[in-house]
Amino acid sequence: MRLSDETLLDIMARFQAEMQKGLGKDTNPTASVKMLPTFVRAIPDGSENGEFLSLDLGGSKFRVLKVQVSEEGKRNVQMESQFYPTPNEIIRGNGIELFEYVADCLADFMNTKGLKHKRLPLGLTFSFPCRQTKLEEGVLLSWTKKFKARGVQDTDVVSCLTRAMKRHKDINVDTLALVNDTVGTMMTCAYDDPYCEVGVIIGTGTNACYMEDMSNIDLVEGDEGRMCINTEWGAFGDDGALEDIRTEFDRELDLGSLNPGKQLFEKMISGLYLGELVRLILLKMAKAGLLFGGEKSSALHTKGKIETRHVAAMEKYKEGLANTREILTDLGLEPSEADCIAVQHVCTIVSFRSANLCAAALAAILTRLRENKKLVRLRTTVGMDGTLYKIHPQYPKRLHKVVRRLVPNCDVRFLLSESGSAKGAAMVTAVASRVQAQRKQIDKVLALFRLTQEQLVGVQDKMRAELEYGLKRDTHSLATVKMLPTYVCGMPDGTEKGKFLALDLGGTNFRVLLVKIRSGRRSVRMYNKIFAIPLEIMQGTGEELFDHIVQCIADFLDYMGLKGAQLPLGFTFSFPCRQASIDKGTLIGWTKGFKATDCEGEDVVDMLREAIKRRNEFDLDIVAVVNDTVGTMMTCGYEDPNCEIGLIAGTGSNLCYMEEMRNIELVEGDEGKMCINTEWGGFGDNGCIDDIRTQYDKEVDEGSLNPGKQRYEKMTSGMYLGEIVRQILIDLTKQGLLFRGQISERLRTRGIFETKFLSQIESDRLALLQVRRILQQLGLDSTCEDSIVVKEVCGAVSRRAAQLCGAGLAAIVEKRREDQGLERLRITVGVDGTLYKLHPHFSRILQETVKELAPRCDVTFMLSEDGSGKGAALITAVAKRLQQAWKN
Ligand code: BG6
Ligand code: BG6
Ligand code: GLC
Ligand code: GLC
Secondary structure, three states: OOOOHHHHHHHHHHHHHHHHHHHOOOOHHHOOOOOEEOOOOOOOOOOOOEEEEEEEEOOOOEEEEEEEEOOOOOOOEEEEEEEEOOOHHHHOOEHHHHHHHHHHHHHHHHHHOOOOOOEEEEEEEEOOOEEEEEOOEEEEOOOOOOOOOEOOOOOEHHHHHHHHHOOOOOOEEEEEEEEOHHHHHHHHHHHHOOOEEEEEEEOOOEEEEEEEEHHHOOOOOOOOOEEEEEOOHHHOOOOOOOOOOOOHHHHHHHHOOOOOOOOHHHHHHOHHHHHHHHHHHHHHHHHOOOOHHHOOOHHHHOOOOOOHHHHHHHOOOOOHHHHHHHHHHHOOOOOOHHHHHHHHHHHHHHHHHHHHHHHHHHHHHHHHHHHHOOOOOEEEEEEEEOHHHHHOOOHHHHHHHHHHHHOOOEEEEEEEOOOOHHHHHHHHHHHHHHHHHHHHHHHHHHHOOOOOHHHHHHHHHHHHHHHHHHHOHHHHOOOOOOOEEOOOOOOOOOOOOEEEEEEEEOOOOEEEEEEEEEOOOOEEEEEEEEEOOOHHHHOOEHHHHHHHHHHHHHHHHHHHOOOOOOOEEEEEEOOOEEEEEOOEEEEOOOOOOOOOEOOOOOEHHHHHHHHHHHHOOOOOEEEEEEOHHHHHHHHHHOOOOOEEEEEEEOOOEEEEEEEEHHHOOOOOOOOOEEEEEOOHHHOOOOOOOHHHOOHHHHHHHHOOOOOOOOHHHHHHOHHHHHHHHHHHHHHHHHOOOOHHHOOOOHHHOOOOOOHHHHHHHHOOOOOHHHHHHHHHHOOOOOOHHHHHHHHHHHHHHHHHHHHHHHHHHHHHHHHHHHHOOOOOEEEEEEEEOHHHHHOOOHHHHHHHHHHHHOOOEEEEEEEOOOOHHHHHHHHHHHHHHHHHHHHO
């Protein structure tokens, strides 16, 4: 059992390798040293305060405590506590009863301390290996030491306790933190010494924890800062790594234990086993006639008769020898002077080995800390607790000395935890309760974006009402959903053919296209070019805007080698226009990011014609002006004749559909159908959905180019979702819940969250770290916790958008079903827009909502792959054909 320094250095190196193995994602499952993340991320900083309950279960004594942590600044902790017994029939009985017992003790304590009816947060010190995924949860991996209650392994002990506490109706506690005793010890000591970053227990069991760099912890996302790791070093050697140093006594002891083959390192070290090792050695020596004249007593044969306190007493300086005689006599032996000296010697060897082994493992941890910090010398403090360490007269000295010898480049202060782990557990609970309070604030904000089924039905009903107002002559002028007739009355029949130009203005990209339609084959060939429209042109004068458009057309014709060609043109113009025919469209008002002057109230086709005239280079036959929703419906309708709705969920939000002529009071005639551009983005402009608009929606509206207008669009489309997110983030930051309370210049910048960023952030495939990187790219310096919150905010905002959009669509399909007097409606919706296309969840939630709100409609969603340019060209072709027929 004597271990040379060389052996100890070797063991230290083995333990270093074990730690590495336990930390690795792939190696952890087979590692014996489990290196459990604790979700404790920082040592106390003195700002902790409040009143907490604490349970301390798993050491030699079970305690219930009340811990009062002082007001900020004054580092002052007051504790009141009560010990409760832990009889074997409880700790080795039925798990449910164990936790009921614990709950009973807690209730008793609260009763005597007058704490009933007070809602207090509780920190549970639970000194067994638990796998945690958060602070307030821990799955017991296995019992160790003296505990072996049935049915607890592999379950969450916090829920076990919570369940047991439910029986006490008059107590109300909230378990916010589960901590190992090593963690509690480290935190207790760190409250007094901020250098403390290791906690060691040498008591009934043995174990250590320390602060590890997040970047080294594979099992937890994030790489910023540190997290405390509960090493569970007691299990070192369970895979055979220490067989060379284990003795026959260690093996014998293990076989007689509650957990054979487990905790082999612990069994060479800790208080529960030390006395027993001594007994086994003495028994062997007596049997061999080397002690007590070969006499053995029945007590010496009895397991557990020599305890750690005996070992400690026998090794005491001065009284030790007398103590030894007394103890041996009590065991029914008649020791000689020489026997007593020999027995003392055995004790020393066993307890020294224990200290040596602890020192080797601790030296490995200290080296790891030093290397993590890239220091030549490490100055640190180790928090210590446990009865063996506390009551054994030589133990601390020996341990300290060996550690200093093994790691000469570490200046270690050993700090005894005077008040046990409960104080530290209260610190952890204090931080957790602050986090919980903040969480509540965040949830309160997010709750504003959660719509109930009832609210969604309300939106659907109001939308339905607005659609009807918009169609009726008397109410049309007051309706917020304008229901604009488009003069598109039929679908292409496949006979269209020819070459057409198309413009596509108003979405993310401005395009000029050449579309070649081949008759009969329902196939088109397209060539297109994207042009930028600078902000100063979007918001300059109308003349500049249309001159720019014509310039782009000229470039395109040039590029295609079509200079001078006189082609029919279809103009996709994605803004609300009042039409009197297919080739006339008066702009009602700009939406989205456009605000060129002198356009509103003007015919956009005329403006385009005039710009072409101004340029005087080519002539074009502008045959049709169409909204992008209409273009999209046509694009999809060319392939699926059942497609009678066009939906855009992109920069803006809008929908068109085929309506019965008899319902359209603004247009003469009752025969057939006509496409209606609903311009539903304006829904709510009369305040009818103000009950679900939040302060953030209002802020976005106020900061927009068209305040008070397009309220529904501003809650549902790509151009605004990022802005809503930004407003929420600003508010959360103001409340100190994000970005360390600092509102950066970037966060003040309008438009930073484009749809593509929202989509990336919300992607399920993205690890938190990547989210953080995106935020960093956007210039937002966020922690991992911030990233989680940002992702949640994005999720809440986009989810609401998809649901609102779904409620609107449900109103339309239901109307179509009822108008046609159908039991079930089958209909296809052609969809386009970056939000729908790029966002990972938008389309799914939209579809789910429609299904729920319009259960009697089978809606097929067809993504428009080719954009609305194709549809515009088809409309142009149809119009051209009809024009020709009319002339003839
Ligand atoms: C106590 C701590 O002081 O020490 C407990 O409060 C811990 O949390 C115990 O488990 C460890 O020592 P022992 O000797 O009681 O197992
Ligand atoms: C494009 C269409 O595919 O989608 C445009 O061709 C339409 O006409 C646009 O305006 C809508 O989406 P976004 O996201 O670009 O506004
Ligand atoms: C055992 C437990 C461990 C605890 C230690 C000290 O090793 O498994 O969780 O920290 O005892 O009590
Ligand atoms: C805006 C426009 C509308 C367009 C929609 C989608 O809502 O007003 O005409 O269809 O954006 O681009």
